Amino acid sequence: MSAFVERLQRQHLATVKPYVSARRSASGGTVWLNANEAPTTPAASTQEQWFRYPDFQNTALNQAYADYAGVTREQILSCRGSDEAIELLIRSFCEPGQDAVMITTPTYGMYAISAATHGAQVVDCPLQAAEDGSLQLATEAMITRCLDRTQAKIKLIFICSPSNPLGNMVKTRALERLLDAVGNEALVILDQAYIEFVDSNHPQFDSAALLARYPQLVVLRTLSKAFGRAGLRCGFAIAAPEIIAVLSKVIAPYPLPSPTISEATHGLSCEAIMVMQQQLQRIAEQRERLIAALQQRAWVKKIWPSTTNFVLVNVADAQSLVQRCQQQGVLIRDQSSQPGLPQCIRISIGSADDITRLLEVLPA
Structure with missing residues (x-):
């Protein structure tokens, strides 16, 4: 594990061994007698059978999204929407009552709510008016506060781009300036829930390139918006494998139901992606x-x-x-x-x- 990830994670997690579910500890086989499951699904409403637990992290689903995003499967954690990814990051890296998260209002409300329910402090560096009339990152103020040793340690910086509720993109140069200056002092969380609506030539569309340059970056994605599958509650955290490993200690043993895994994987097929792009x-x-x-x-x-x-x-x-x-x-x-x-x-x-x-x- 990278030294900065080991340092940023909540210290007690260094010795925590995650719960190893039946699906996580063994795969393959034709007779599954290791999870206390029923042998069938009595009176099922469809031909589907629901007596088996789903995978901890489904290989087909994660590989499908890795292929779509241009990253490796080891960089993917599938979870119950981006909201769960936000919760996991705070639970994994912020000590209650000690550490803080940074937000940039106006922004998505769950960053602050999740931090508050966990006991992490919330530091707001509001967006500021730019020359073009948009609201953009107050980059220098964010850097100054993040590196301030006299106040609560900021572990996570949440940036929503495209912005909810504004609808515009954070300027890439400002984002890169923040990443360069903060270095490994904190994780920068780039919430890209609406990224599919952006021109594919935009530099932030290629999150794989950003991740390759910045190991402290975490990208959040979802199937709820452009993919039209909000009811599935399927999202993804994309990050360096060592960050994914920390989040994997905290996530539930069976985060996604089998129907969600099946439909989400279908939604990432070449044909489904083409239809999605037509709808865009x-x-x-x-x-x-x-x-x-x-x-x-x-x-x-x-x-x-x-x-x-x-x-x-x-x-x-x-x-x-x-x-x-x-x-x-x-x-x-x-x-x-x-x-x-x-x-x-x-x-x-x-x-x-x-x-x-x-x-x-x-x-x-």
Whole structure:
């Protein structure tokens, strides 16, 4: 294990031996009598049989995602969505009451919630306005705080790119500056839940190249967004094998159900990826259609640039707008509680019919 990973992990984990489940300790065979399973699934509703425990880490699924992401299978940990990966990182590297995580508001709320429920401190370095009008990393402030020896040790830095709720990308040069300066003092977590919506030529799309340059980087991915499989709860942590080994000490013995493994693996087939990419194009078309229509509405103050499947909009009265839509069966989300985003709503991009109905409901 790399010295910096051994140093950053919670110290008691150095001697912890993870629970070795039946699936983790032995594979192969035709007669499985090592896990106290039933011999069949009585009265199953389908032809599927559910009496076997799933794999700890399914080889086919992890290899399929490794191939898709351009990394090795040893760099992959599949888990119950990105949310579980966030929990695992905090549980593995942050000592309760001692260590801290860094977030950059406005950002995805689960970083702070997961840290708080575990007893880790939360250090916020809010995004700052850039020359192009977007909100970007306050890189130098982040570096200064991360290297400050007089305050709680920051073990994890969470960066959401593409941003939720903003919809834009963190500037790659700023990200690289942060990684270079922080070095092995902390892990930098790059949450790429919406990466498929980004142009494939963007440097952050090639997370494999970033991982090769920065061993302290962890990338989070999911099948919930572009792959359209939110109900499966399947996500991935991608990192150096020694980081994956630490997370593997903490994750549950059977993290993904068998139906999730089966459908997720199918979703990563060449044919399914091609269909997914076709849907991405349709979503982009509907996003631009929505933006063009919103630009004609007087109550719209600002439309934030988006590379994702949602649009953040600054409006005159967010609460009344959300209520108006809800009363007519259309649900959008009020983001006004997010730091720095007063009177902002977030609209997901649905089907063409969904957008048509939304535009009918919105005030002229």
